[in-house]
Amino acid sequence: MVEAILVMLGLGAAAGAILGAASKVFYVYEDPRIAKVESCLAGANCGGCGFAGCSAAAVAVVAGQAPPNVCIVAGAEAAANVAAVMGMEVGAAEPLRSYNTCRGGERAPEKYDYIGLDSCRAVSMLFGGKRECEIGCLGYGDCVKACQFDAIHLGPDGFPVVDETKCVGCGACERACPKGILKVQTMSDRLLHFNRQDDRIAPCTQTCPAQIDIPRYIHQIKSGDYAGAVTTIRERNPLLLSCGRVCPHPCEDYCRRAIEDEAVSINQLKRFAADWEMNSGARLPVTCAPDTGKKVAIVGAGPAGLSCAFFLRRLGHSVTIYEMMPKLGGMIRYGIPEYRLPKEVLQWEIDGILKMGIDAHTNVRLGRDFELGSLVAAGFDAIFLGIGAWRDYDLGVEGENLKGVYTGISFLTQFAKKQQGDAPTEEPIPIGKHCVVVGGGNTAIDCVRTLRRLGVNDVSILYRRTRKEMPANMVEIEAAEHEGVNFHFLAAPTRCIGDENGRVKQIEFLKMELGEPDASGRRRPVPVEGSETIMEADMVISAIGQGPDVSFVKDGKRLSDLKITRWSTIDALDPETLQTNIPYVFAAGDAYTGASLVVEAIGGGRRAARSIHLYLSGKEVTAPEKSLYKEHIPESIFESVEGVTKKARTPMPELPVEERIKSFIESDLVISEKDALYEAGRCLNCCRTCYDRDLVV
Amino acid sequence: MGDYILLAISCILVNNILLAQYLGNCPFLGTSKKMETAVGMAMAVVFVGVMAGVITWLVNKYLLVNFGIEFLRTITFILVIAALVQFVEMFLKKSIPGLYAGLGIFLPLITTNCAVMGLCLININEEYSFLESLLTSFAFAVGFGLALILFAGVREKILLARVPKPLQDTSIALVTAGILALTFFAFKGMA
Numbered sequence: 001m002v003e004a005i006l007v008m009l010g011l012g013a014a015a016g017a018i019l020g021a022a023s024k025v026f027y028v029y030e031d032p033r034i035a036k037v038e039s040c041l042a043g044a045n046c047g048g049c050g051f052a053g054c055s056a057a058a059v060a061v062v063a064g065q066a067p068p069n070v071c072i073v074a075g076a077e078a079a080a081n082v083a084a085v086m087g088m089e090v091g092a093a094e095p096l097r098s099y100n101t102c103r104g105g106e107r108a109p110e111k112y113d114y115i116g117l118d119s120c121r122a123v124s125m126l127f128g129g130k131r132e133c134e135i136g137c138l139g140y141g142d143c144v145k146a147c148q149f150d151a152i153h154l155g156p157d158g159f160p161v162v163d164e165t166k167c168v169g170c171g172a173c174e175r176a177c178p179k180g181i182l183k184v185q186t187m188s189d190r191l192l193h194f195n196r197q198d199d200r201i202a203p204c205t206q207t208c209p210a211q212i213d214i215p216r217y218i219h220q221i222k223s224g225d226y227a228g229a230v231t232t233i234r235e236r237n238p239l240l241l242s243c244g245r246v247c248p249h250p251c252e253d254y255c256r257r258a259i260e261d262e263a264v265s266i267n268q269l270k271r272f273a274a275d276w277e278m279n280s281g282a283r284l285p286v287t288c289a290p291d292t293g294k295k296v297a298i299v300g301a302g303p304a305g306l307s308c309a310f311f312l313r314r315l316g317h318s319v320t321i322y323e324m325m326p327k328l329g330g331m332i333r334y335g336i337p338e339y340r341l342p343k344e345v346l347q348w349e350i351d352g353i354l355k356m357g358i359d360a361h362t363n364v365r366l367g368r369d370f371e372l373g374s375l376v377a378a379g380f381d382a383i384f385l386g387i388g389a390w391r392d393y394d395l396g397v398e399g400e401n402l403k404g405v406y407t408g409i410s411f412l413t414q415f416a417k418k419q420q421g422d423a424p425t426e427e428p429i430p431i432g433k434h435c436v437v438v439g440g441g442n443t444a445i446d447c448v449r450t451l452r453r454l455g456v457n458d459v460s461i462l463y464r465r466t467r468k469e470m471p472a473n474m475v476e477i478e479a480a481e482h483e484g485v486n487f488h489f490l491a492a493p494t495r496c497i498g499d500e501n502g503r504v505k506q507i508e509f510l511k512m513e514l515g516e517p518d519a520s521g522r523r524r525p526v527p528v529e530g531s532e533t534i535m536e537a538d539m540v541i542s543a544i545g546q547g548p549d550v551s552f553v554k555d556g557k558r559l560s561d562l563k564i565t566r567w568s569t570i571d572a573l574d575p576e577t578l579q580t581n582i583p584y585v586f587a588a589g590d591a592y593t594g595a596s597l598v599v600e601a602i603g604g605g606r607r608a609a610r611s612i613h614l615y616l617s618g619k620e621v622t623a624p625e626k627s628l629y630k631e632h633i634p635e636s637i638f639e640s641v642e643g644v645t646k647k648a649r650t651p652m653p654e655l656p657v658e659e660r661i662k663s664f665i666e667s668d669l670v671i672s673e674k675d676a677l678y679e680a681g682r683c684l685n686c687c688r689t690c691y692d693r694d695l696v697v
Numbered sequence: 698m699g700d701y702i703l704l705a706i707s708c709i710l711v712n713n714i715l716l717a718q719y720l721g722n723c724p725f726l727g728t729s730k731k732m733e734t735a736v737g738m739a740m741a742v743v744f745v746g747v748m749a750g751v752i753t754w755l756v757n758k759y760l761l762v763n764f765g766i767e768f769l770r771t772i773t774f775i776l777v778i779a780a781l782v783q784f785v786e787m788f789l790k791k792s793i794p795g796l797y798a799g800l801g802i803f804l805p806l807i808t809t810n811c812a813v814m815g816l817c818l819i820n821i822n823e824e825y826s827f828l829e830s831l832l833t834s835f836a837f838a839v840g841f842g843l844a845l846i847l848f849a850g851v852r853e854k855i856l857l858a859r860v861p862k863p864l865q866d867t868s869i870a871l872v873t874a875g876i877l878a879l880t881f882f883a884f885k886g887m888a
């Protein structure tokens with residue numbers, strides 16, 4: 001017995017001694033943090049994090065390949081402890097969440113009938129699944145089986161629904177899905193996603209320059225989740241209040257319902273959601289990624305600059321805005337009149353963006369107060385130029401410099417400055433009795449409607465083509481007509497006639513007729529010989545287009561390197577990266593495109609934010625792969641749509657004409673909740689090829 | 698020589714440690730869901746099985762039999778195998794980091810593997826010589842690996858099949874293991 005005990009003790013001692021010696025002999029230096037990190041983890045060796053056991057996960061954390069919250073079992077406290085060991089903030093890496101991009105499900109027409117198969121992976125190998133849609137969900141729930149956390153279930157519509165509160169972002173579903181529908185992404189990944197050829201997106205989303213997921217937010221409105229709708233819009237467009245008011249909604253031109261019925265009033269629904277947030281009294285939280293420590297200067301606080309600043313801030317960069325005007329907003333503050341976009345509303349929206357932690361300096365101008373070199377010296381890692389298109393094109397006729405002849409943007413800007421008290425010392429613009437505005441765009445309409453509100457009874461528009469060719473929004477043209485503006489179509493001014501004091505008193509124009517279509521597809525106006533007509537005009541505003549003011553280029557040393565196109569816009573190497581020939585300078589908005597839509601500038605701002613983010617992360621700045629840029633997926637554009645019954649479109653509520661031309665209060669109103677729910681119900685909730693058919697009642 | 702071949706075949710197929718002796722059930726079910734992990738586990742078992750078989754044979758012969766304390770065999774072997782695995786882990790980490798990374802988590806998991814323990818005890822009970830022990834240890838471990846990898850292949854196919862709810866996951870795995878064991882039973886005729 002004694003022997004046995006001695007042998008066991010001896011054996012134990014020997015084993016201990018050998019191991020002790022071995023640990024000295026075979027000592028490998030290991031970062032002491034690995035052991036510390038490992039002690040914080042759950043120790044379950046479950047592999048849910050994607051690493052082979054807890055020690056492998058600890059090694060990955062210390063090597064910087066995994067975030068502190070890598071352990072999906074141990075929870076938030078453990079993540080905090082790991083972060084403490086690593087000397088990081090807990091949120092140093094954004095949480096990954098699974099995101100389903102297919103909304104087709106059972107709606108997709110069926111092609112095959114499989115018997116006895118119960119796996120997406122199997123059917124995808126057998127001719128790609130039972131549904132006609134080749135990129136949509138197969139509906140056998142491999143992701144549901146793969147999820148160890150019970151966070152995914154197959155919804156009633158036949159596609160997986162992810163419970164974000166349960167999802168830990170382990171990526172098992174993404175690996176299980178043969179179609180790549182479930183994507184495990186961070187918020188930053190989602191913000192930087194641009195439409196792809198193989199995306200599951202409706203025609204409206206393909207058309208929207210900001211690429212808002214329109215069916216998703218309309219569906220959210222329909223189910224009463226207004227906050228969700230606002231958040232969805234804000235993933236693509238930070239200026240939803242403004243866009244909800246002024247956007248000419250190109251998306252509605254591609255609305256699938258419009259093929260058989262009237263288009264869904266998408267923009268009014270956007271405005272409804274946006275106004276709901278403003279009127280709810282509380283701002284919805286906007287999440288930002290952890291700080292990256294990189295600094296970006298935004299030059300120009302118009303829609304492009306604000307959008308770029310917003311997205312860069314959400315991606316965790318530090319953003320500073322430089323604006324030449326006294327207040328932020330750019331053209332949407334100084335170009336769009338009060339009655340279309342109240343300044344109070346705009347200010348609320350801009351305040352929300354600034355509250356995310358963005359600095360802004362006003363009354364500073366590129367080329368005059370600072371230049372690229374001084375921004376680089378101030379420690380900025382990248383510069384965004386969103387300087388807009390503030391220079392009016394000249395009319396190019398005799399008498400253009402007479403007193404009483406103005407250009408559109410300068411008139412609107414000066415008036416807006418005066419109206420909001422930016423320039424108390426400046427003389428107000430003398431307003432005439434017979435006012436003539438030349439041009440057919442939105443600026444021209446803004447001028448005439450502003451003049452009507454200033455009490456001018458005789459306001460005319462001269463446009464060299466017909467109403468059909470006017471580039472202004474149709475609703476704007478109609479509103480101007482209702483407000484009693486005289487339209488003179490097929491009329492091109494030839495000279496302004498002044499009186500003895502050098503003041504304009506008459507304008508002469510030529511009658512035109514339409515000839516062959518030109519490059520823009522519109523028929524070219526041709527003058528009719530000897531048709532000169534003279535019209536009374538003591539105030540003439542020319543609003544025939546505008547371009548960026550790039551005179552700053554010659555003012556600065558580094559600025560002069562910036563490549564400018566022959567249309568005096570800032571040149572970018574690639575329309576999808578918006579990087580200029582100076583690698584750390586990016587441009588978007590009107591400064592790049594020439595005068596264009598607000599929503600185009602917002603989309604451009606986000607596109608530039610993506611490129612800047614790539615640039616700041618040290619990655620190559622390239623266009624997104626398989627990008628769907630300014631084009632449509634052919635199979636998603638239908639000739640006819642079955643199963644649509646006509647349902648009237650909700651009309652836009654507006655103030656009566658007599659009331660609205662007396663003041664500058666907002667003329668277009670927001671639709672009621674009841675109308676919004678009705679209008680949201682008109683949406684077919686389209687995906688790439690699927691859509692909901694109307695129930696025949 | 699012929700005897701050795703026969704012994705090896707008997708250990709790999711006829712007396713397969715997993716499917717005939719039914720030892721090492723936990724890793725058999727636990728690591729057979731994916732081929733990748735199954736291969737890792739099989740490699741680790743071959744490695745540790747051979748080491749353990751040899752060392753325990755020596756311990757038995759020169760320590761336990763010498764002092765007449767064979768009744769302490771099980772506990773001694775546990776101690777020896779655990780220490781051995783720890784030692785091997787440290788050695789690999791220092792000297793062959795590639796192999797250490799390849800075996801990964803499976804190496805320490807085997808510390809408590811009954812297949813390894815089982816093959817050591819079988820060696821002693823069958824009174825094999827040192828060389829025979831070396832061979833049987835290797836053969837048993839290869840048999841373990843073979844069964845595990847076969848089973849992992851089958852289970853990957855089962856994932857694609859429609860399995861009735863009450864039989865899903867571990868239940869169907871146990872049923873499959875039983876059927877696999879029956880097929881190995883056919884090798885009994887060879888002996």
